[in-house]
Amino acid sequence: MAENLLFFTELLGMPVLDLKGRRIGRVKDAALVPLLDSSRIDRFLVTGGLTWLTIRYDQIRSISLEKGLSLSDEVLTPYHDDEYMMRIGRDLLDQQIIDVTGRKVVRVNDVTMEVRTDGARDSLIVLEVDVGLRSILRRLLQGALPPRWIRRLQRRIPPNSIRWEFANVIEPDPLRRLRLNISYEKLEGIHPADLADIVEELSPAEREAIFETIDSEVAADTLSEVESPKMQASILEALEPEKAADIVEEMAPDEAADILSELETETSEGILEEMDSEPKTEVRELLEFEEDSAGGLMNTEFVSLHENASVNDAMAALKGNEDLLDGLNTLFLIDSEERLIAAIPLARLFPAAGEAKLRSLAAETLIQARVDQPQDRIFALFDKYNLLTLPVVDEDGKLAGVITADDVISLLRQK
Amino acid sequence: MRKLLSRFRYHILIFFAVIGPGFITAVVDNDSGGIYTYSAAGAKYGYLPLWTLLPITFVLIIAQEMCSRMGAVTGKGLSDLIREEFGLRITFLMMALLVLVNLTNVMAEFAGVASSLELFHVSRYVSVPLSAVAVWFLVVKGNYRSVEKIFLFSCVLYVTYIISGFLVKPDWKEAAIYSVKPVMLLDAGYIYMLIGMVGTTIAPWMQFYLQSAVVEKGVTAKEYAASRIEVVVGCIMTNVIAFFIIVACAGAIYRVAPKDIQDAKEAALALKPFGQYAFLLFSAGLFNASIFAACILPLSTAYSVCEGLGFEAGVNRSLREAPIFYFLYTALIVAGAGVVLIPDFPLVRMILLSQVLNGVLLPLVLIFMVILINKSDLMGEWVNSRWFNLATWATVIVMIGLTLAQVGIAVRGTP
Numbered sequence: 001m002a003e004n005l006l007f008f009t010e011l012l013g014m015p016v017l018d019l020k021g022r023r024i025g026r027v028k029d030a031a032l033v034p035l036l037d038s039s040r041i042d043r044f045l046v047t048g049g050l051t052w053l054t055i056r057y058d059q060i061r062s063i064s065l066e067k068g069l070s071l072s073d074e075v076l077t078p079y080h081d082d083e084y085m086m087r088i089g090r091d092l093l094d095q096q097i098i099d100v101t102g103r104k105v106v107r108v109n110d111v112t113m114e115v116r117t118d119g120a121r122d123s124l125i126v127l128e129v130d131v132g133l134r135s136i137l138r139r140l141l142q143g144a145l146p147p148r149w150i151r152r153l154q155r156r157i158p159p160n161s162i163r164w165e166f167a168n169v170i171e172p173d174p175l176r177r178l179r180l181n182i183s184y185e186k187l188e189g190i191h192p193a194d195l196a197d198i199v200e201e202l203s204p205a206e207r208e209a210i211f212e213t214i215d216s217e218v219a220a221d222t223l224s225e226v227e228s229p230k231m232q233a234s235i236l237e238a239l240e241p242e243k244a245a246d247i248v249e250e251m252a253p254d255e256a257a258d259i260l261s262e263l264e265t266e267t268s269e270g271i272l273e274e275m276d277s278e279p280k281t282e283v284r285e286l287l288e289f290e291e292d293s294a295g296g297l298m299n300t301e302f303v304s305l306h307e308n309a310s311v312n313d314a315m316a317a318l319k320g321n322e323d324l325l326d327g328l329n330t331l332f333l334i335d336s337e338e339r340l341i342a343a344i345p346l347a348r349l350f351p352a353a354g355e356a357k358l359r360s361l362a363a364e365t366l367i368q369a370r371v372d373q374p375q376d377r378i379f380a381l382f383d384k385y386n387l388l389t390l391p392v393v394d395e396d397g398k399l400a401g402v403i404t405a406d407d408v409i410s411l412l413r414q415k
Numbered sequence: 416m417r418k419l420l421s422r423f424r425y426h427i428l429i430f431f432a433v434i435g436p437g438f439i440t441a442v443v444d445n446d447s448g449g450i451y452t453y454s455a456a457g458a459k460y461g462y463l464p465l466w467t468l469l470p471i472t473f474v475l476i477i478a479q480e481m482c483s484r485m486g487a488v489t490g491k492g493l494s495d496l497i498r499e500e501f502g503l504r505i506t507f508l509m510m511a512l513l514v515l516v517n518l519t520n521v522m523a524e525f526a527g528v529a530s531s532l533e534l535f536h537v538s539r540y541v542s543v544p545l546s547a548v549a550v551w552f553l554v555v556k557g558n559y560r561s562v563e564k565i566f567l568f569s570c571v572l573y574v575t576y577i578i579s580g581f582l583v584k585p586d587w588k589e590a591a592i593y594s595v596k597p598v599m600l601l602d603a604g605y606i607y608m609l610i611g612m613v614g615t616t617i618a619p620w621m622q623f624y625l626q627s628a629v630v631e632k633g634v635t636a637k638e639y640a641a642s643r644i645e646v647v648v649g650c651i652m653t654n655v656i657a658f659f660i661i662v663a664c665a666g667a668i669y670r671v672a673p674k675d676i677q678d679a680k681e682a683a684l685a686l687k688p689f690g691q692y693a694f695l696l697f698s699a700g701l702f703n704a705s706i707f708a709a710c711i712l713p714l715s716t717a718y719s720v721c722e723g724l725g726f727e728a729g730v731n732r733s734l735r736e737a738p739i740f741y742f743l744y745t746a747l748i749v750a751g752a753g754v755v756l757i758p759d760f761p762l763v764r765m766i767l768l769s770q771v772l773n774g775v776l777l778p779l780v781l782i783f784m785v786i787l788i789n790k791s792d793l794m795g796e797w798v799n800s801r802w803f804n805l806a807t808w809a810t811v812i813v814m815i816g817l818t819l820a821q822v823g824i825a826v827r828g829t830p
Contacts, residue, residue: 094498107725109503131725139503203490204635230633237637 006065006124007135008088008111009142015068016046016055024048027069029089032126033082034181039164041113041124044069045079045087052079063115063122065147072121084179086169088126096202097129098168100186103194105201109135112161129167132160172205174212184210188218196225199235208238211247220250223259227414233262236271245274253279254299254407257286261296286401294378295371297411298392298401304332305358307341312354314344327406330389332399333358339397342366343389368393371400375411382408435563436628437483437642439711440621441475441649442570445656446708447527447679448520448766450701452615453657454682456608457664459673460600462586462593465661467609468654469595471616475650477810478781481788481799482622483646486629487639488797493626493780494723496787506723512776514743517620517716519769521751524712526762527705529755530680534698540756547752550710551745555730562710569707573656575700579686580659582693585666594658607824614821617814619773619780624715627722636797663697713747767825774822778815785811 014027025048033042044055053076061072086092092108099106110130115122130138134157141150168186171177187195187210199207199222211219226232236244236259248256248271260268260283268287272280282300289295303321305314314331321328331349333342342362352361368391369378381390382405390403445453456464482493489496498506528546529539554562600606634642668674668685676682679701686693714730717740721728727737734741754760785807789798799807 094502096495104727107498109725136503136507136724140507205490207490228633234633234635234637 004115005127006063006113006115007130007138008093008113009138010065010147011113011124012089013143016044017068017070018074019071021070023068025053028052029087030124031085031087033084034086035084035179038181039126041088041126043085046076048076053077054079057123058121060123061121063124083176086180092129092169096170096206097162098170098187098198099131099162100166100168100190102162103190103198105198106131106162109139126164128161128163130159130161133157134159135161170202170206170209172209174209177209177213184213188214192218192221193225195222196227200226200228200231204234204238207235211235211239212243216243216246217250219247223247224251224255229258229262232259236260237263237267241270241274244271248283249275249279252299252301253282253286254297254401256283258291258296261287261291289371292375293371294369294373294375294392294403295400297375297378297403297407298371299404299407300401301327302330302332302389302391302399302402303328304334304399307333307335307359309333309358310354311349311352311356311358311361314349314358315354327404330391330402331358332391332402333362334399337396338399340366340368340391340393340399343391367391369403370394378403379408379412435567435645436486436625436632436634437479437646438570438649438652439563439566440625440628441479441646441653442573442656443624443704443708443711444475444616444618444621444653445573445660445704446520446524447531447701447705448523449615449657450527450660450704451679451682452608452611453660454664454679455676456612457661458668458676458682458685460605460608461665461669461673462589462662463598463600463605464608464612465590465593465658466595466597467612468658468661471613471657472650472654474613474810474814475616475653476647477807478617478622478784478814479625479646479650480643481784481807482626483629483634483642484639484797485784485788485794486626487634487642488636488794490630490635492630492719492722493623493784493787494719496793497783498723498725500787500790500793501783503724509776509779510720510723512772512779513619513623513719514716514747516618516769516772516776517712518747518750519765519772520618520620521709521712521747522754522762523766523769524705524709525752525755527679527701528709530678531683531698531702531705534680534683534694534701543752543755546706546709547748550706550713551748554710554714554744555741558731566707566711569703572703573652573700575696575703576656576659576663579693579696579700580663580666582696583663583666583686583689585662586670590658590662590665610817610821610824613814613817614770617777617781619776620712620715620719622780622784623719624711627715627718639797663693667693709748709751713744713751716747717741717744770825771822774818774825777818778811781811781814 008030011027011030015023016025016027018024025046027044028047029045030041031043031045032039036042040057042057046053046055055071055076059071059073059076060069062070088111092111094108096105096107108129108131111126112128112130113124114127116125134154137154137157138150141153166186168184169180169182171180171182190198199210211223223232223235226235236247239247248260260271272284275283286295286298286300301324303317303324305317318325329346331344331346332340333344335341342359343366344358344361345363348361367381367385367387369381371392371394378390381387388405391399392401392403394400485493485496494506494510497509525543525547529543532542533539553565629642663686664682667689668676668682683694683697683701686697718728720743721737721740726739728740729737732740754762788794789804791798
């Protein structure tokens with residue numbers, strides 16, 4: 001098995017022999033045509049005199065480290081740049097790719113290929129993308145020492161490679177992405193926090209490419225995990241308003257408002273225009289508040305019930321708000337004027353009888369904040385009362401939103 | 416009107432959001448070596464060399480502006496770009512040179528720490544290990560944003576040189592005249608000094624650091640106008656400080672008796688007759704400059720190398736995730752600080768060697784920069800204009816000439 005491997009650096013400069021065994025040139029690059037086959041080298045580019053020639057994979061009889069490439073067909077065409085071609089040397093070597101399983105951005109040092117023999121001819125299959133010290137050594141020594149020596153030298157260093165299926169090439173140009181059959185679907189399986197780390201390492205154009213193409217929901221989760229508010233803003237700014245609006249709609253309204261408030265008014269208005277009316281009003285309301293006040297911190301994702309409601313009513317309400325369930329830990333009671341009356345820790349519902357009034361389950365003291373209270377005061381409340389969720393009320397005592405511990409933690413960490 | 420105000424506020428915010436990289440890089444240029452060079456110039460030739468500061472500022476702006484523009488437009492560091500466009504071998508060669516040059520620079524910085532604190536009667540066997548540990552912890556345990564604030568504060572401390580310049584009561588009229596009146600002396604020592612002054616202006620590591628810092632800061636092409644202002648202001652400030660160092664030494668040493676000084680410590684001591692404060696401020700400034708550069712150099716080197724060779728980098732990664740980064744960073748500090756403690760270590764010879772290596776590296780870096788910034792597939796509409804290119808190439812050629820002259824003199828020995 002190991003005997004059949006060929007590294008791209010070894011392929012470079014390999015002699016190409018015609019039917020009679022005469023050398024007609026040396027290999028300069030090799031290319032995949034992903035629309036035809038995602039891993040078989042489709043073409044070899046060869047210097048022949050002054051011009052470059054193209055050899056198709058089916059024109060090759062054998063490939064070996066010692067003898068080089070032997071042709072089975074000598075009718076070669078001159079090379080011309082073809083947009084459907086991914087050239088290993090030009091487009092892959094030394095560039096950054098995303099390692100989907102390792103969840104990080106890596107730089108390609110070399111490419112490992114397998115010489116696969118099917119009866120009449122040898123073809124090259126891309127197996128792995130090499131990163132790490134071993135491939136650096138190989139690159140540095142190639143040409144200076146015979147390939148066999150280098151293979152012996154590198155044996156001591158542990159390999160560090162990524163299977164080709166799990167290597168995601170990054171291409172900012174949408175047209176080229178289509179032609180090279182590059183998609184970012186694989187990235188959607190990565191945890192949003194990890195994907196955010198990856199995205200943070202890329203250049204703005206590459207970042208934009210990823211956000212443009214991945215599913216809006218994943219994009220929203222990822223965007224909220226991006227650490228710097230400035231970067232969040234510039235990602236949204238770079239996207240088309242429609243796509244940006246799709247992403248913002250999927251975000252929690254408070255986070256959406258935070259990011260939009262970082263943008264220039266014209267840009268954020270443009271995005272708001274494209275949004276559906278319901279999330280739009282929520283976000284707009286939140287945008288009215290000062291960023292570092294309770295109003296700016298809160299979100300509107302809470303479940304509130306009338307003060308006379310029973311446990312059964314609460315269960316029904318929860319069934320109607322299934323998308324909120326993941327982060328929910330408190331229910332709120334309001335009177336007919338929507339004023340906040342009590343807070344009920346969710347867990348108290350479980351031992352209670354279905355007909356029991358929610359009132360009787362309420363927490364002993366009601367801790368609440370007003371929309372205009374400063375951030376520091378809010379942090380103090382969370383600390384003092386060990387809160388998970390803090391209700392926020394407006395001037396009239398009406399429940400306006402809630403602040404959750406996770407928002408507080410990420411803000412404190414940024415300080 | 417309100418809209419206009421909000422726009423204005425937005426632009427001010429942008430300016431503060433991009434501030435940092437340009438300032439810090441320009442100011443660190445006045446490290447212990449820079450301070451020595453300027454002190455020596457003022458001590459021996461008085462106000463005569465002041466005129467060089469104008470062209471030096473110009474050259475510095477040209478180089479810094481290119482890097483911050485490349486950082487903002489491509490979102491990639493300089494070593495990333497060199498790797499992607501010129502391949503692994505060239506990158507490896509440059510990084511190897513960069514490590515060697517910067518190692519000797521770090522040694523010089525710790526020597527500066529030692530000698531400045533010896534002015535306050537602190538033994539180097541105490542000051543150097545303590546500073547090395549402090550530097551290591553500051554960067555590894557702090558996060559980038561707070562570290563950057565400390566760096567900016569450090570920039571402010573350079574004001575000590577301005578005050579000590581005033582305390583010496585130099586001849587302002589003469590200083591003003593010679594700032595704009597070029598004087599050439601056909602004296603080998605004078606010419607060597609001029610070359611030294613210009614030669615220390617652009618160091619290779621600055622280009623790498625600046626571009627990475629701009630990327631880290633998330634400056635985008637849209638905000639670039641603000642970033643450019645920052646770069647220009649930073650370069651001017653740096654040379655204003657250089658002006659005051661020269662003027663202080665001209666007033667304190669040259670006016671009494673022109674002489675060669677061996678290190679910056681001697682310059683500080685010569686300020687003593689002008690009051691305790693002049694002396695204290697000058698020495699404190701030297702300590703600040705040395706430790707500031709001792710923080711940035713190892714960090715920037717480790718970053719550039721890991722970026723270019725594709726290893727994981729960054730203080731927000733764990734030792735397990737980024738072993739090579741931490742190894743390089745720690746090794747540079749340990750070796751840089753360690754040699755200062757070795758009695759009879761040939762530090763001066765090392766610094767001369769570093770100048771030679773610098774002379775090999777700098778032309779490479781500058782030429783690559785100009786090539787990169789003219790690539791329209793990288794820079795789009797942000798490539799150099801024709802006039803800017805002319806100025807850039809002129810700068811590059813002059814810088815290369817002067818650096819090579821400096822190398823020649825370093826190899827043959829000071830006249």
